[in-house]
Amino acid sequence: MIKTKFLSNLLLSLIWVAITGAFTVENFLFGFALSFFLLWVSATDRRDNKYFNRIPKLVSFIFFFLYELIKANIQVAYDVITPRHYMEPGIVKIPLDAESDLEITLLANLITLTPGTCSLDVSEDRKVLYVHAMYIKDKEEFISSIKNGFERKLLEITR
Amino acid sequence: MNNPYIVLPVIFQLLTSVLLMFFWYRVNAQRLITIICSIISVGIATWLFKEVYQNGILTMQAGEWQAPFGITFVADLFSTTMVLLTAISGMAVGIFSTGSIRNARLKFGYFPILNFLLMGLHGAFLTGDIFNLYVWFEIIIIASFVLITIGGEKAQIEGAIKYVTMNLLASAIFLTAIAILYGLAGSLNMADLSIQVAEIENRGLVNVVAILFLVGFGIKSAIFPLYFWLPASYHTPPPAISAVFGGLLTKVGVYALLRIFTLIFIPDEFLGNLLIVLACMTILSGGLGAILQVNMRKIFSYLIVCHIGFMLAGLGIYTELAIMGAIFYLIHDIIVKTNLFLASGLIFKLKGTLNIEKLGGLYKKYPKFSLLIAIPLFSLAGIPPLSGFWAKVFLIEGGYKENEWMLIGFIILGSFLTLWVIAKLWSEVFWKDAVDLPKKINVKYFHELKPFKRWAMVIPIILLAGTSLYIGLAAEHIIVLSKQIAAELINPTAYLDAVLGIKSQTP
Amino acid sequence: MSIYDYLYYIILPTLSISILIIFVRFLIGPKLSDRVVALDLLLTTGIGIIAVYSILSDQPAFLDIAMIMALIAFLGTVAFAYYLEKRERND
């Protein structure tokens, strides 16, 4: 718990330094104090996260995401600029392996951020994610592409 | 002369409010604070008045930024008189409220808001900056919005909708006027504007801006044909609130009119005639409205309108004498109208209604209260030598000097209607036999109150009645004061010198 | 063509035209949701305009407005979503 707190604190201080744009020790210390205060104010339960061994996976995930992003964007762009609609849209239920709030949220957001798909909602029991998608050639295939793509890679980082 | 302490009335009022906010749910502590602070406030105002009376105009340049760059506060006789009157009325209403306002309202910020309102009034009187005046006006209206709705009863809300709309409209017009004035003159300091505006070559534009100010302030001071919000709303909140409204709020508009139209825009012939016509119509509308009403507070509300006409008349005639009349009337009216609304609160506590057809028998049952209330009533009616009388003399003579016969006619008409209404009210409420009224379950009658609360309701009325007697009987003091104020207004060189220093010499 | 001209004559008009197109969706609706989505997109595009404008006027400070927009633009969307649900529940 203490470590998590410290990490969050550190992270926030760094963000502070970033947004203020003054890379000095004093500024960092000030940001640290400020975020310490904030964390004290907003004590919420955060799971223990092991940051450091996840970094490489994180980097590879980012690239994967960017690739997906651009690919899907082009697909959608084509659909947008051509007069005909090639899409076969629908809402698909995707069972979730992700469990924690953070995992589910990240997954849902990433899905939304890629063109052509959009997470609509998570069921109350957190077991499934409802996704609206533009190109559903085959429902099962679509589900497995998400599960093996985004979800697996994401879980590799967070667990 | 510079004196950083002339803003004390404002700051002390703010301090009081903040202090009261820290005692949010502790109503008795709030009561105590209100009483003590309102007395101190009167002390401060008296001190300021004395200083200015003895030493002449005092100024304060906020942040030590010389005019016209900072916000200047100016305590001349006019503003300090208004501050003093506000403090006195405020004290009366504050003390009255400790006895008359129910705890539920007190737990929702009644006292802090009341003190904010007084702060706004003090600020509006003392500021020498047109935009700052706007923000003070905003304080005043928002505080009055809150006070008029506090408790949220149906009539209150209905009245408030109109009140709020009209006041917001007035604010928008005021802001528009400031925008154009700044666009023309590039300044916000009123003294500086006085000089700048005089130099603008395009007089047509100046006249147009003057119209905007006239209407903006006119709505706030409830002149014809801009007064509608007043009779629609003033009778709806608890009496203590009506008292501060009736006594002080419309007078800020009048103050602003007097200030702006003597300092920045000197009325040309058209505007002067317009003001006269408006004054006549205001007197007429208020008087006619008053004779029809049966609710005591509505009668007083219409009479407010009627008497605003008198003050406007002074400005319309635009001579030192006439303005002196307007000032005298203003001084009298603040004290008396406040008192009458307080008295109506007392009557409500005694009888549980304010409908003059249902009321009756007060003189028989409460002779001392009746005589007490008779003082403000007959002062208002202008029975000489009570306070309402004097101003008329000056206004009438002022009217003669400028050959405003129609205006004199309307002043007579307005005085007559007032007299008639007050006499009728006296006859109905005090003379007529009492009718058995059903006991209202949600009213705590006067005799059921604790002695502290009873005294808290009666003492302010005595105090204000005494003040109005003083104004009437020691009229000399007030006349000398009004004369000096009028002279300062008509010839603002002293004001300009005090604010701008050497700058006013070399425009 | 300098970078300034490029941004001024190509990018900014493109963004402006985008805004106009999005505004059309706002106007035609048909549902409130459509308008809300359009509004959201308008704001987002606005961030782009601000970014370009900050380059043009050489005022990096303008980026802070973009930052504020990015942070709270979605609050409007959230509020409307909130409204839609509430209204649904009350009906």
Added chain:
Amino acid sequence: MKTLIFKTASTYLLPLLVLFSVFILLRGHYLPGGGFVGGLIASIAFVIHSFANGLEQTKNLIKFHPGFLMPVGLCIALISGAAPLFIEQSFMTGLWFENPIPVIGMVGSALFFDAGVYLVVIGVTLTIIFTISETL
């Protein structure tokens, strides 16, 4: 409205936004920003949190009624404004420390004043929005 996604996002957004609001407050004297905008952003942070997690959660988080910030903020502003009165100078006269402080820059009564504004704006906005949410 308490969806999982929104809730989680809000948990991260809250400290970010508040941090950002302080940043906006502090640099107001040099670049666009200041007490108002800072206060508005901070309160928006809490509003988002309350939308996502429900009002009770947010209230628990703040631990006191946001209305309390109003007199506190007013007090700070008033004191920083009225302090010069004690040395016979006008209200709102700027009093400054001799040397600049790192990060913040010059510290003076104006900064405290702005901080008062910041607190008041938070208190006001939250009081309004929370009260409305409570009485819906």
Added chain:
Amino acid sequence: MILAILSGFVLAGCTPFISKFIKGKGSLLLPILPFGLFVYFFSFLKEIGEGQTFRFNYDWVPSYGINFGFHLDGLAILFALLITGVGTLVFTYTTSYLKGHHYLDRFYGYLSMFMASMLGLVLSDNIITLFIFWELTSISSFFLIGFNNDDPKSRKSALLALSITGLGGLFLLAGMVLLGYIGGSYQFQELLSQSTFIKEHTSYGWIVGLIFIGAFTKSAQFPFHFWLPGAMKAPTPVSTYLHSATMVKAGIYLLARFTPLLGGSAEWNTTLILVGSITMVYAAIHSVLRIDMKGILAYSTISALGILVFLIGLGTEASLLAAGVFILVHALYKATLFLITGIVDHETGTRDVTVLSGLSKVLMPVAIAAGLAALSNAGAPPFFGFIGKDLIYEATLAYGDWAMVLTIAAVVTNVCLLFAGLLAGVKPFVGSLPSNFTSLHLPHPTMWIPPLILAGLGLVFGLFPSLVEGLIVQPVFSSMVIDGAPVHIKLWHGFNLVLGLSLLTLTLGVILYMIVKPSSSLFSKTLKFEMIAPQTLFEIFGKFFNAFARFWTGLFQNGYLRNYVITILGFLTILLAYRLYQGVNLYIDTKQLTALTIYEVIVALMMIVAIVFTVFSRSRLVAVASLGVMGYTICLIFLFYSAPDLAMTQFSIDTLTVILFVLVIYNLPKYKNFSSKAVRIRDGILSVFFGSLIAILTLEVLSEPLNRETSIFYAESAYLLAKGKNVVNVILVDFRGFDTMVEITVLVIAAIGVFSLLKLRLKSIEKE
């Protein structure tokens, strides 16, 4: 002197605190005050008789030339003695008349207040002070008429009396102020020296007219007379004191007092003669037709007042002398008759002369007094009334071309008055005593002695006119006629036309009394006559006025907010348009304008569309969303035109406003369009017109040069003096920090308001 005048006020002020005392035996001590005053004024009599006058000056409002300046001369002392003398008797009379009355203390309070005011009125040299006392007598009269305030008629009469005298008073005030303004002083003695200047001034007519209205209303002259009969609702001491002997004579006093200052002109004389003669004849005829003793006396009083006005109007030395004497004559006999009426009423419970008769058998001293008074009234020798009547006829006969007409009018009046006097003073006491009155007893001496004294004086002065000639009549005359010849009054002038007229009057009056028997049927017939009486006209006017008030108030205060808004904006628009049209030439300097760019045009276009959309959308949510778009485009414009702070704030506030709206309005009703098409078009035209005016105004201001002094100062000193680089922020927290301070207070208040508006629910059970 000031003490003498104000002592009445002091006593009045004390009454609430010594009420127990007054209600007990203490009332017997009260007449000491008027009596003391009487003695005090009496002590001046000798010197005044010798032609001296006394002046007393006390500062009050020196800066406006208003003071307690008292001037004691013949006219003043006549009235002062009347006031204090009759006052003493009335005070005494009251001790019995209202004995044990629950509100005796109040009664004495008002009475003393009245006495003091009346004294102040007649003694004041300063015309404003005079007016103040004048109004105070009206107010005391209001309280006294309404003394029996359980009776609605009593209240109505009090209101009516106050309306008439109050309105008259206001005109008088206007007249006084005008007079003071023209004459350059409020001091009567100083004005007197300006007499010719004033008379030749163009405003002379106004002055006289205004003062006349004041005097006529107070002294119940036609057509303002009708409040006086109503005022008889007051207890009898009041009728005696105020409404016959003193207050109603205030108008006469005023006219007499102003005669040397304003009199002598054709306007002055003609008006007074006309009004006076109409009043005297009209009221005299009326008095004949009444059956209520008080009614009879009321009308005969009006008639007598008419005579006085008439006499003053004649303006000759003879007529003024007659007036001076008649004031005293009338006071003596009329007061007596009123007091007697009170006794009769008090004892028998009725004042109906058709019922009353034979009372002399039980109320002998009263009957004597009544008889004396009736005879004096009749002008029978050797009563003082005879002298009075003689003087009147002398005056009319000497009045040039109109002598005949005027004399006939005087005779008719006197005949009627004589009849009335007999009816009230003789009829109740002669004849057979009805059985139900046999058990009557003579009241307490304090009641019957005062009328006896008054009536007795009427006889004494008649027998020995020299008693009053030098001491009173001469000084009174000198007050009205400066440099007049010395007067000489006597009972017997020898056989002449005047004597003939007097005898004729007597004979006719007695004959009339023999023939005409008062009856209620006759009286009710006269009531039909009232249809065209001034009172009816006044009431019709009142109704019309009320209807007008209702119309006017309903027209403006009609309850519809949008009508209020449209009135206000219409007013503003008309004025703006007129002023713009009058003084502004439209001119646009295109060189000063900034260039257009596509992104600005698009943003502006969007803004315009958003505004239009906001206005015409049929869903309020869409309107709110459009409002959001509009705010957002404003934000962009702020950004483009170098206002990043504004853009930030506008954006944040805009978002919050949208949230607020959304939170609040989801449960509001359907967003209906209530107005008809015509109304919408009307509103549309007004709005567009107003918008255009603002636009034109803006354009016009834009082409004016702007003074940038302030902005340059800020730009130069923001960093150097205020240590900040964002000038806008420096202005907000430093240069104009006070604004900000106030502004956050506004926010705090708004928040508290929202809090209380939503959370505070007054429980109906909780007591207020």
Added chain:
Amino acid sequence: MTELLVYILSTSGAVFILLAAVGIVKMPDLYLRISVTTKAATLGIGLILLSAACYFNDTAITARVVAIIIFMLLTAPVGAHMIGRASYFTGVKMWKKSKVDDLKGMYDKKTHKLKSGEENQ
């Protein structure tokens, strides 16, 4: 080099935004509009912001740009999710050619709770 980067980034950003704009008008139903716009715009704005960062070439500004992008990535999907969900709720119809609708009937009309359909597993 920096200039070229600015050209490329700003152009591609503007193009994506334009795409989103066209998309929002052209797409036949609300969900598709959300789908198209949220990301295209996010990407486009991200690119433009990056171009600004390149232009100013200052660490402080770059850091700020990164912060904005992170904020957007955090908020944009949440907004899309919220409005999409609310729209479904209030009965905004899907395009008539849509293939599947797994969400149908899963919302509890009263409590607004969403079932997974797998509660018993």
Added chain:
Amino acid sequence: MELILVVIIGLLYASGIYMMLRRSMVKLIIGLILLGNGANMLIFLLGRIVKGKPPIIDSTAKMLTEIYADPVPQALILTAIVISFGLQSFAIILVKRAYKITQTDDLDELNTTDEIYE
């Protein structure tokens, strides 16, 4: 651009007033907001607009020397915006409360306090 802004200002005023003249309370509030925005734009424009030169002193400079936008109107508008926000929130809540009590959005039904007899 000034000309377009002038048109916009006129339009804001006109539409604000038009909305205030409707009978619906919500429209009334919207009208007031429009009017307020109109006034703000008016101050802004009449302070004379300058493109792309915010009144912020460069980090290396000590004062503004070249052409810059007038900071005074900006400060005024800022104050006005914030004040309007306070007033508008209050007005919005007032309308809500009024509706709750009277169950109508129609302003014409809120006229009992103007009646002569009550």
